[in-house]
Amino acid sequence: MSTSLEAQSREDTRRIPDASYRRTEASDPWPWVGKQDDIDPNQLDYIPMLPPVPPPCDHISCGGCWKGYPQSRFPDWTRNQVLRSNISKTILMRNPSTIYQVIFTIYGFHFDRKSTPVPGDNPDRIWENMIHTKEPKGVKLCALFVQNMSGHLLQMLGTKYNIDPLFFSSSINWIPSRNQKQIRPLKGDHITFTLTFLRSHEKMPTGGPGIRSGFTPSLANSISSTAVSAGPASRHYLALDLLSVYLIRSVDGSTLISYHSNTDHTTTAHYLEQRASLAGQGIYWQNILESSLDSTFILLVLLWHAMRSWDEALGHVSDHISWLESQMISTSNILMAHELFHTRAYCFRYSSLLEDFKKTIEFVRDTRNPAMDALEIENREFSAGLMARECDHLLSKIHQLEGDKKTQEKRLKNAMDLVLSTFGVGDSQRMQQMTEAAMRDSAVMKQIAYMTMVYLPASFVATVFGMNIKTFAPDTEGTLLRYIETTIALTFLTIWIVIAFQSKYIFAHGRSVWARLAWPFLLF
Structure with a gap:
Protein backbone atom coordinates (compact mmCIF):
# COMPACT_ATOMS: atom_id res chain seq x y z
CA MET A 1 0.00 0.00 0.00
CA SER A 2 2.77 2.45 0.90
CA THR A 3 4.61 1.68 -2.30
CA SER A 4 1.59 2.38 -4.45
CA LEU A 5 0.82 5.56 -2.50
CA GLU A 6 4.36 6.80 -3.01
CA ALA A 7 4.18 5.97 -6.72
CA GLN A 8 0.90 7.82 -6.98
CA SER A 9 2.34 10.85 -5.19
CA ARG A 10 5.31 10.96 -7.51
CA GLU A 11 3.00 10.70 -10.51
CA ASP A 12 0.88 13.58 -9.18
CA THR A 13 4.00 15.64 -8.61
CA ARG A 14 5.21 15.01 -12.12
CA ARG A 15 1.90 16.08 -13.56
CA ILE A 16 1.80 19.34 -11.56
CA PRO A 17 3.65 21.54 -14.07
CA ASP A 18 1.40 20.38 -16.91
CA ALA A 19 -2.03 20.13 -15.28
CA SER A 20 -2.21 22.16 -12.07
CA TYR A 21 0.01 25.11 -12.94
CA ARG A 22 -1.74 26.48 -15.97
CA ARG A 23 -1.61 30.16 -16.82
CA THR A 24 -4.83 31.76 -15.63
CA GLU A 25 -4.30 35.19 -17.15
CA ALA A 26 -2.44 36.36 -20.20
CA SER A 27 -0.51 38.87 -18.10
CA ASP A 28 0.31 36.42 -15.32
CA PRO A 29 3.96 35.36 -15.78
CA TRP A 30 3.91 32.72 -13.05
CA PRO A 31 1.51 29.86 -13.88
CA TRP A 32 2.90 27.63 -11.17
CA VAL A 33 1.25 29.31 -8.14
CA GLY A 34 -2.10 30.73 -7.21
CA LYS A 35 -2.81 34.15 -5.81
CA GLN A 36 -2.03 33.05 -2.25
CA ASP A 37 1.42 32.77 -0.77
CA ASP A 38 1.17 29.09 0.11
CA ILE A 39 2.42 25.68 -0.98
CA ASP A 40 0.40 23.76 -3.53
CA PRO A 41 -2.17 21.46 -1.87
CA ASN A 42 -1.01 18.51 -3.96
CA GLN A 43 2.43 18.84 -2.40
CA LEU A 44 1.02 19.23 1.11
CA ASP A 45 -0.86 15.93 0.87
CA TYR A 46 2.33 13.96 0.33
CA ILE A 47 4.98 16.03 2.13
CA PRO A 48 5.73 13.19 4.66
CA MET A 49 6.65 10.91 1.75
CA LEU A 50 8.20 13.30 -0.77
CA PRO A 51 11.69 14.78 -0.62
CA PRO A 52 12.03 18.59 -0.48
CA VAL A 53 12.90 18.47 -4.19
CA PRO A 54 10.66 16.48 -6.58
CA PRO A 55 12.22 13.40 -8.20
CA PRO A 56 14.09 13.75 -11.49
CA CYS A 57 11.95 14.20 -14.56
CA ASP A 58 12.54 12.66 -17.99
CA HIS A 59 11.48 16.02 -19.52
CA ILE A 60 9.53 14.17 -22.22
CA SER A 61 6.22 13.12 -20.69
CA CYS A 62 5.93 16.13 -18.39
CA GLY A 63 4.56 18.47 -21.04
CA GLY A 64 7.19 21.17 -20.44
CA CYS A 65 7.97 21.21 -16.73
CA TRP A 66 10.52 24.00 -17.25
CA LYS A 67 7.67 26.49 -17.63
CA GLY A 68 6.84 26.06 -13.94
CA TYR A 69 10.33 26.69 -12.58
CA PRO A 70 11.12 27.41 -9.77
CA GLN A 71 7.91 26.11 -8.19
CA SER A 72 7.84 22.93 -10.29
CA ARG A 73 11.19 21.84 -8.84
CA PHE A 74 11.15 23.69 -5.52
CA PRO A 75 7.57 23.88 -4.20
CA ASP A 76 8.62 25.79 -1.09
CA TRP A 77 9.34 28.84 -3.29
CA THR A 78 5.98 30.59 -3.21
CA ARG A 79 4.78 33.47 -5.32
CA ASN A 80 5.84 36.18 -2.89
CA GLN A 81 9.33 34.69 -2.58
CA VAL A 82 9.74 34.77 -6.34
CA LEU A 83 8.58 38.39 -6.38
CA ARG A 84 10.81 39.52 -3.52
CA SER A 85 13.88 37.78 -4.93
CA ASN A 86 13.47 39.59 -8.30
CA ILE A 87 13.51 36.26 -10.14
CA SER A 88 10.10 37.24 -11.52
CA LYS A 89 11.63 40.20 -13.37
CA THR A 90 14.19 37.99 -15.04
CA ILE A 91 11.52 35.42 -16.00
CA LEU A 92 9.70 38.19 -17.90
CA MET A 93 12.80 39.05 -19.94
CA ARG A 94 12.77 37.85 -23.56
CA ASN A 95 16.17 39.13 -24.60
CA PRO A 96 18.63 37.02 -26.63
CA SER A 97 21.37 35.27 -24.67
CA THR A 98 24.65 33.54 -25.44
CA ILE A 99 26.11 30.38 -23.92
CA TYR A 100 29.88 29.91 -24.12
CA GLN A 101 30.80 26.28 -23.54
CA VAL A 102 34.10 24.64 -22.63
CA ILE A 103 34.45 20.88 -22.15
CA PHE A 104 37.35 19.46 -20.15
CA THR A 105 38.38 15.84 -20.44
CA ILE A 106 39.60 13.63 -17.62
CA TYR A 107 43.15 14.42 -18.80
CA GLY A 108 42.84 18.07 -17.82
CA PHE A 109 42.80 19.86 -21.18
CA HIS A 110 39.76 21.10 -23.07
CA PHE A 111 38.80 19.59 -26.40
CA ASP A 112 35.73 21.59 -27.33
CA ARG A 113 34.83 25.28 -27.31
CA LYS A 114 31.76 26.79 -28.82
CA SER A 115 29.33 29.66 -28.42
CA THR A 116 25.59 29.12 -28.83
CA PRO A 117 23.27 32.10 -29.42
CA VAL A 118 19.95 31.65 -27.65
CA PRO A 119 17.17 33.77 -29.19
CA GLY A 120 14.49 35.22 -27.00
CA ASP A 121 11.65 33.58 -28.92
CA ASN A 122 10.75 29.97 -29.80
CA PRO A 123 11.57 28.54 -26.33
CA ASP A 124 10.17 25.08 -27.10
CA ARG A 125 12.77 24.51 -29.78
CA ILE A 126 15.53 25.63 -27.43
CA TRP A 127 14.25 23.22 -24.78
CA GLU A 128 14.17 20.32 -27.24
CA ASN A 129 17.77 20.95 -28.25
CA MET A 130 18.84 21.22 -24.61
CA ILE A 131 17.30 17.99 -23.35
CA HIS A 132 18.35 15.92 -26.38
CA THR A 133 21.96 17.13 -26.44
CA LYS A 134 24.19 14.50 -24.86
CA GLU A 135 27.74 15.06 -23.72
CA PRO A 136 30.44 12.77 -25.13
CA LYS A 137 32.10 10.16 -22.95
CA GLY A 138 35.24 10.88 -20.98
CA VAL A 139 34.09 14.37 -20.02
CA LYS A 140 35.30 15.59 -16.66
CA LEU A 141 33.65 19.00 -16.67
CA CYS A 142 31.30 20.92 -18.95
CA ALA A 143 31.49 24.64 -18.21
CA LEU A 144 28.65 26.90 -19.38
CA PHE A 145 29.19 30.67 -19.24
CA VAL A 146 25.87 32.43 -19.78
CA GLN A 147 25.80 36.05 -20.91
CA ASN A 148 22.63 38.14 -20.42
CA MET A 149 20.44 35.29 -19.22
CA SER A 150 16.83 35.51 -20.39
CA GLY A 151 13.77 34.30 -18.53
CA HIS A 152 13.27 31.20 -20.67
CA LEU A 153 16.93 30.22 -20.38
CA LEU A 154 16.90 30.69 -16.61
CA GLN A 155 13.92 28.35 -16.27
CA MET A 156 15.39 25.77 -18.63
CA LEU A 157 18.78 25.62 -16.94
CA GLY A 158 17.19 25.61 -13.51
CA THR A 159 14.92 22.72 -14.46
CA LYS A 160 17.45 20.60 -16.35
CA TYR A 161 20.20 20.84 -13.72
CA ASN A 162 17.88 21.15 -10.70
CA ILE A 163 19.44 24.47 -9.68
CA ASP A 164 18.44 25.95 -6.35
CA PRO A 165 16.61 29.28 -7.00
CA LEU A 166 18.72 30.86 -4.26
CA PHE A 167 21.60 30.89 -6.75
CA PHE A 168 19.63 33.02 -9.21
CA SER A 169 18.34 35.24 -6.41
CA SER A 170 21.88 35.92 -5.14
CA SER A 171 23.20 36.49 -8.66
CA ILE A 172 20.45 38.87 -9.74
CA ASN A 173 20.71 40.96 -6.56
CA TRP A 174 24.50 40.76 -6.17
CA ILE A 175 24.25 39.19 -2.72
CA PRO A 176 27.39 37.34 -1.56
CA SER A 177 26.54 33.74 -0.69
CA ARG A 178 28.12 30.30 -0.28
CA ASN A 179 26.08 27.09 -0.21
CA GLN A 180 26.34 23.32 -0.54
CA LYS A 181 23.12 21.59 -1.55
CA GLN A 182 21.80 18.18 -2.65
CA ILE A 183 24.60 16.12 -1.10
CA ARG A 184 24.64 12.54 -2.37
CA PRO A 185 27.23 10.26 -0.70
CA LEU A 186 29.66 8.68 -3.17
CA LYS A 187 27.92 10.49 -6.06
CA GLY A 188 28.29 14.25 -5.73
CA ASP A 189 26.62 17.49 -4.68
CA HIS A 190 25.84 21.05 -5.75
CA ILE A 191 28.00 23.94 -4.52
CA THR A 192 27.59 27.59 -5.37
CA PHE A 193 29.08 30.93 -4.44
CA THR A 194 28.32 34.52 -5.38
CA LEU A 195 31.22 36.90 -4.88
CA THR A 196 31.56 40.64 -5.41
CA PHE A 197 35.05 41.96 -6.04
CA LEU A 198 36.76 45.21 -7.04
CA ARG A 199 37.73 45.80 -10.63
CA SER A 200 39.42 48.67 -12.46
CA HIS A 201 38.15 50.20 -15.71
CA GLU A 202 39.54 52.70 -18.18
CA LYS A 203 36.07 53.99 -19.06
CA MET A 204 33.36 55.33 -16.82
CA PRO A 205 31.09 52.42 -15.74
CA THR A 206 27.37 53.07 -15.99
CA GLY A 207 24.48 51.17 -14.44
CA GLY A 208 24.46 47.98 -12.40
CA PRO A 209 24.40 47.22 -8.68
CA GLY A 210 28.17 47.55 -8.40
CA ILE A 211 28.09 51.24 -9.24
CA ARG A 212 26.17 52.04 -6.07
CA SER A 213 29.06 50.71 -4.00
CA GLY A 214 31.85 52.28 -6.02
CA PHE A 215 33.78 55.49 -5.49
CA THR A 216 31.66 58.64 -5.21
CA PRO A 217 34.21 61.37 -4.53
CA SER A 218 33.73 65.08 -5.07
CA LEU A 219 36.99 66.30 -6.62
CA ALA A 220 36.20 66.91 -10.28
CA ASN A 221 39.73 67.05 -11.71
CA SER A 222 40.90 63.77 -10.15
CA ILE A 223 37.88 61.53 -9.58
CA SER A 224 34.43 61.49 -11.11
CA SER A 225 31.62 59.28 -9.86
CA THR A 226 32.87 55.79 -9.03
CA ALA A 227 36.29 56.72 -10.33
CA VAL A 228 39.78 56.47 -8.97
CA SER A 229 42.50 58.38 -10.78
CA ALA A 230 46.25 58.45 -10.49
CA GLY A 231 46.07 62.09 -11.56
CA PRO A 232 44.58 64.19 -14.35
CA ALA A 233 46.77 62.48 -16.95
CA SER A 234 45.85 58.91 -15.94
CA ARG A 235 42.28 58.11 -15.02
CA HIS A 236 40.88 54.78 -13.87
CA TYR A 237 37.45 53.96 -12.55
CA LEU A 238 36.58 51.39 -9.92
CA ALA A 239 33.34 49.46 -9.62
CA LEU A 240 32.20 46.18 -8.16
CA ASP A 241 32.24 43.11 -10.35
CA LEU A 242 30.34 39.84 -9.91
CA LEU A 243 31.53 36.23 -9.91
CA SER A 244 28.57 33.87 -9.62
CA VAL A 245 29.17 30.15 -10.15
CA TYR A 246 27.05 27.03 -9.71
CA LEU A 247 29.01 23.75 -9.81
CA ILE A 248 27.32 20.36 -10.02
CA ARG A 249 29.92 17.79 -8.91
CA SER A 250 29.26 14.23 -9.97
CA VAL A 251 31.16 11.00 -10.63
CA ASP A 252 29.58 10.86 -14.10
CA GLY A 253 30.87 14.29 -15.10
CA SER A 254 30.45 17.72 -13.56
CA THR A 255 28.72 20.81 -14.89
CA LEU A 256 29.59 24.43 -14.15
CA ILE A 257 27.19 27.30 -14.80
CA SER A 258 28.47 30.88 -14.58
CA TYR A 259 26.00 33.78 -14.45
CA HIS A 260 26.95 37.09 -16.12
CA SER A 261 24.78 40.18 -16.01
CA ASN A 262 24.42 42.50 -18.98
CA THR A 263 26.36 45.50 -17.66
CA ASP A 264 29.40 47.18 -19.17
CA HIS A 265 31.56 47.05 -16.04
CA THR A 266 31.32 43.33 -15.24
CA THR A 267 33.37 40.40 -16.49
CA THR A 268 31.81 38.99 -19.63
CA ALA A 269 31.05 35.32 -20.16
CA HIS A 270 33.30 35.23 -23.22
CA TYR A 271 36.28 36.59 -21.26
CA LEU A 272 35.86 34.12 -18.40
CA GLU A 273 35.43 31.27 -20.89
CA GLN A 274 38.74 32.28 -22.47
CA ARG A 275 40.45 32.29 -19.08
CA ALA A 276 39.15 28.80 -18.36
CA SER A 277 40.27 27.57 -21.79
CA LEU A 278 43.74 29.04 -21.37
CA ALA A 279 43.99 27.31 -18.00
CA GLY A 280 43.32 24.01 -19.74
CA GLN A 281 46.18 24.74 -22.16
CA GLY A 282 48.71 26.03 -19.63
CA ILE A 283 51.22 23.64 -18.14
CA TYR A 284 50.60 24.55 -14.52
CA TRP A 285 46.82 24.23 -14.45
CA GLN A 286 46.78 21.36 -16.91
CA ASN A 287 48.97 19.33 -14.55
CA ILE A 288 46.61 20.09 -11.68
CA LEU A 289 43.45 19.27 -13.64
CA GLU A 290 45.04 16.11 -14.98
CA SER A 291 46.42 14.82 -11.68
CA SER A 292 43.07 15.05 -9.84
CA LEU A 293 39.58 13.97 -10.81
CA ASP A 294 38.06 16.62 -8.56
CA SER A 295 36.27 19.18 -10.74
CA THR A 296 36.42 21.76 -7.92
CA PHE A 297 39.83 22.94 -9.11
CA ILE A 298 38.18 24.84 -11.97
CA LEU A 299 36.75 27.20 -9.32
CA LEU A 300 40.28 28.21 -8.36
CA VAL A 301 40.92 29.35 -11.93
CA LEU A 302 37.92 31.66 -11.69
CA LEU A 303 38.93 32.91 -8.23
CA TRP A 304 42.38 33.83 -9.54
CA HIS A 305 40.66 36.14 -12.04
CA ALA A 306 39.04 37.99 -9.13
CA MET A 307 42.40 38.05 -7.33
CA ARG A 308 44.16 39.70 -10.28
CA SER A 309 41.37 42.27 -10.51
CA TRP A 310 41.80 43.08 -6.83
CA ASP A 311 45.55 43.48 -7.24
CA GLU A 312 45.18 45.83 -10.20
CA ALA A 313 42.45 47.89 -8.54
CA LEU A 314 44.37 48.40 -5.30
CA GLY A 315 47.39 49.39 -7.38
CA HIS A 316 45.36 52.18 -8.94
CA VAL A 317 44.12 53.21 -5.50
CA SER A 318 47.75 53.47 -4.40
CA ASP A 319 48.54 55.67 -7.43
CA HIS A 320 45.59 57.87 -6.57
CA ILE A 321 46.78 58.27 -2.98
CA SER A 322 50.26 59.22 -4.25
CA TRP A 323 48.69 61.89 -6.44
CA LEU A 324 46.68 63.22 -3.50
CA GLU A 325 49.84 63.39 -1.38
CA SER A 326 51.65 65.39 -4.06
CA GLN A 327 48.68 67.74 -4.35
CA MET A 328 48.54 68.27 -0.60
CA ILE A 329 52.17 69.38 -0.55
CA SER A 330 51.59 72.05 -3.20
CA THR A 331 48.12 73.24 -2.18
CA SER A 332 45.86 73.36 0.87
CA ASN A 333 42.51 73.20 -0.93
CA ILE A 334 39.68 72.11 1.37
CA LEU A 335 38.39 69.81 -1.41
CA MET A 336 41.53 67.74 -1.03
CA ALA A 337 40.65 67.13 2.60
CA HIS A 338 37.18 65.93 1.57
CA GLU A 339 38.71 63.63 -1.02
CA LEU A 340 41.08 62.11 1.53
CA PHE A 341 38.20 61.35 3.88
CA HIS A 342 36.17 59.77 1.05
CA THR A 343 39.08 57.63 -0.11
CA ARG A 344 39.77 56.40 3.39
CA ALA A 345 36.09 55.55 3.92
CA TYR A 346 36.07 53.37 0.80
CA CYS A 347 39.28 51.66 1.89
CA PHE A 348 37.39 50.58 5.01
CA ARG A 349 34.64 49.25 2.73
CA TYR A 350 37.21 47.19 0.83
CA SER A 351 38.17 45.44 4.07
CA SER A 352 34.77 43.76 4.27
CA LEU A 353 34.95 42.75 0.59
CA LEU A 354 38.36 41.15 1.08
CA GLU A 355 37.09 39.33 4.15
CA ASP A 356 34.21 37.91 2.14
CA PHE A 357 36.68 36.86 -0.56
CA LYS A 358 38.70 35.01 2.06
CA LYS A 359 35.61 33.20 3.32
CA THR A 360 34.77 32.08 -0.22
CA ILE A 361 38.22 30.56 -0.67
CA GLU A 362 37.96 28.79 2.67
CA PHE A 363 34.52 27.51 1.65
CA VAL A 364 35.91 26.01 -1.57
CA ARG A 365 38.80 24.46 0.35
CA ASP A 366 36.75 22.99 3.20
CA THR A 367 33.68 21.81 1.26
CA ARG A 368 34.57 18.21 0.51
CA ASN A 369 33.44 16.63 -2.75
CA PRO A 370 31.30 13.54 -1.95
CA ALA A 371 32.12 12.08 -5.38
CA MET A 372 35.76 11.71 -4.33
CA ASP A 373 34.76 9.18 -1.65
CA ALA A 374 34.25 6.63 -4.43
CA LEU A 375 37.98 6.76 -5.21
CA GLU A 376 40.86 5.15 -3.37
CA ILE A 377 42.14 6.81 -0.24
CA GLU A 378 45.45 7.74 -1.90
CA ASN A 379 43.65 9.70 -4.60
CA ARG A 380 41.42 11.43 -2.04
CA GLU A 381 44.35 12.46 0.14
CA PHE A 382 46.33 13.67 -2.85
CA SER A 383 43.45 15.81 -4.12
CA ALA A 384 42.77 17.20 -0.64
CA GLY A 385 46.42 18.16 -0.18
CA LEU A 386 46.57 19.74 -3.63
CA MET A 387 43.38 21.71 -2.94
CA ALA A 388 44.74 22.93 0.41
CA ARG A 389 48.01 24.03 -1.23
CA GLU A 390 46.33 26.00 -4.01
CA CYS A 391 43.84 27.63 -1.63
CA ASP A 392 46.71 28.58 0.69
CA HIS A 393 48.33 30.37 -2.27
CA LEU A 394 45.16 32.40 -2.73
CA LEU A 395 44.87 33.11 1.00
CA SER A 396 48.49 34.27 1.17
CA LYS A 397 47.80 36.64 -1.71
CA ILE A 398 44.78 38.02 0.13
CA HIS A 399 46.97 38.50 3.20
CA GLN A 400 49.38 40.48 1.03
CA LEU A 401 46.54 42.62 -0.32
CA GLU A 402 45.33 43.28 3.22
CA GLY A 403 48.83 44.40 4.16
CA ASP A 404 48.97 46.74 1.17
CA LYS A 405 45.57 48.13 2.06
CA LYS A 406 46.66 48.81 5.64
CA THR A 407 49.74 50.60 4.33
CA GLN A 408 47.54 52.77 2.12
CA GLU A 409 45.29 53.55 5.08
CA LYS A 410 48.35 54.72 7.02
CA ARG A 411 49.37 56.91 4.10
CA LEU A 412 45.89 58.38 4.01
CA LYS A 413 46.03 59.04 7.75
CA ASN A 414 49.38 60.80 7.40
CA ALA A 415 48.01 62.90 4.55
CA MET A 416 44.94 63.75 6.62
CA ASP A 417 47.18 64.75 9.55
CA LEU A 418 49.13 66.94 7.16
CA VAL A 419 45.89 68.56 6.01
CA LEU A 420 44.77 69.21 9.58
CA SER A 421 48.19 70.57 10.49
CA THR A 422 48.16 72.85 7.45
CA PHE A 423 44.77 74.23 8.33
CA GLY A 424 45.88 74.52 11.99
CA VAL A 425 48.91 76.58 10.98
CA GLY A 426 46.64 78.79 8.88
CA ASP A 427 44.28 79.30 11.81
CA SER A 428 47.22 80.15 14.06
CA GLN A 429 48.46 82.71 11.58
CA ARG A 430 45.02 84.30 11.40
CA MET A 431 44.78 84.35 15.21
CA GLN A 432 48.21 85.98 15.38
CA GLN A 433 47.08 88.66 12.93
CA MET A 434 43.95 89.31 15.00
CA THR A 435 46.02 89.53 18.18
CA GLU A 436 48.40 92.01 16.58
CA ALA A 437 45.44 94.12 15.44
CA ALA A 438 44.00 94.06 18.97
CA MET A 439 47.34 95.13 20.40
CA ARG A 440 47.50 98.03 17.97
CA ASP A 441 44.00 99.10 19.01
CA SER A 442 45.01 98.83 22.67
CA ALA A 443 48.02 101.07 22.06
CA VAL A 444 45.80 103.69 20.44
CA MET A 445 43.41 103.55 23.40
CA LYS A 446 46.32 104.06 25.79
CA GLN A 447 47.37 107.16 23.90
CA ILE A 448 43.82 108.49 24.12
CA ALA A 449 43.80 107.76 27.86
CA TYR A 450 47.09 109.61 28.33
CA MET A 451 45.74 112.64 26.51
CA THR A 452 42.59 112.50 28.66
CA MET A 453 44.71 112.48 31.84
CA VAL A 454 46.50 115.62 30.64
CA TYR A 455 43.24 117.53 30.31
CA LEU A 456 41.56 115.93 33.36
CA PRO A 457 42.77 118.51 36.01
CA ALA A 458 41.69 121.39 33.84
CA SER A 459 38.29 119.78 33.26
CA PHE A 460 37.93 119.17 36.99
CA VAL A 461 38.76 122.79 37.85
CA ALA A 462 36.37 124.08 35.21
CA THR A 463 33.58 121.85 36.54
CA VAL A 464 34.15 122.95 40.16
CA PHE A 465 34.23 126.63 39.35
CA GLY A 466 31.19 126.26 37.19
Missing part, protein backbone atom coordinates in the same frame (compact mmCIF):
# COMPACT_ATOMS: atom_id res chain seq x y z
CA MET A 467 29.01 124.86 40.03
CA ASN A 468 25.96 126.95 40.91
CA ILE A 469 26.58 127.34 44.71
CA LYS A 470 26.96 130.31 47.06
CA THR A 471 30.69 129.78 47.37
CA PHE A 472 31.18 130.82 43.75
CA ALA A 473 27.85 132.50 43.03
CA PRO A 474 26.51 134.42 46.09
CA ASP A 475 23.15 135.12 44.48
CA THR A 476 22.20 131.37 44.43
CA GLU A 477 20.69 129.15 47.13
CA GLY A 478 22.83 126.02 46.59
CA THR A 479 25.56 125.12 49.12
CA LEU A 480 28.68 122.98 48.97
CA LEU A 481 27.40 120.75 51.80
CA ARG A 482 24.20 119.90 49.85
CA TYR A 483 26.31 119.02 46.80
CA ILE A 484 28.47 116.65 48.88
CA GLU A 485 25.42 114.98 50.48
CA THR A 486 23.69 114.40 47.12
CA THR A 487 26.87 113.04 45.51
CA ILE A 488 27.53 110.55 48.33
CA ALA A 489 23.90 109.31 48.30
CA LEU A 490 23.81 108.76 44.54
CA THR A 491 27.23 107.09 44.59
CA PHE A 492 26.15 104.66 47.31
CA LEU A 493 22.90 103.85 45.46
CA THR A 494 24.79 103.16 42.25
CA ILE A 495 27.24 100.82 44.00
CA TRP A 496 24.31 99.03 45.71
CA ILE A 497 22.48 98.34 42.41
CA VAL A 498 25.64 97.31 40.52
CA ILE A 499 26.67 94.80 43.19
CA ALA A 500 23.10 93.44 43.55
CA PHE A 501 22.69 92.61 39.83
CA GLN A 502 26.23 92.15 38.51
CA SER A 503 28.24 90.32 41.15
CA LYS A 504 28.50 86.53 40.69
CA TYR A 505 30.78 85.92 43.66
CA ILE A 506 28.32 86.88 46.41
CA PHE A 507 25.09 85.23 45.29
CA ALA A 508 24.43 81.75 44.01
CA HIS A 509 22.64 81.19 40.73
CA GLY A 510 18.87 81.57 41.00
CA ARG A 511 18.70 83.93 43.99
CA SER A 512 15.63 86.20 44.07
CA VAL A 513 15.71 89.97 43.41
CA TRP A 514 14.92 90.87 47.06
CA ALA A 515 17.72 88.65 48.30
CA ARG A 516 20.13 90.38 45.93
CA LEU A 517 18.99 93.85 47.02
CA ALA A 518 19.71 92.89 50.62
CA TRP A 519 23.38 92.17 49.93
CA PRO A 520 24.81 94.69 52.48
CA PHE A 521 23.02 92.91 55.33
CA LEU A 522 24.09 89.46 54.08
CA LEU A 523 27.67 90.58 53.56
CA PHE A 524 28.29 92.51 56.77
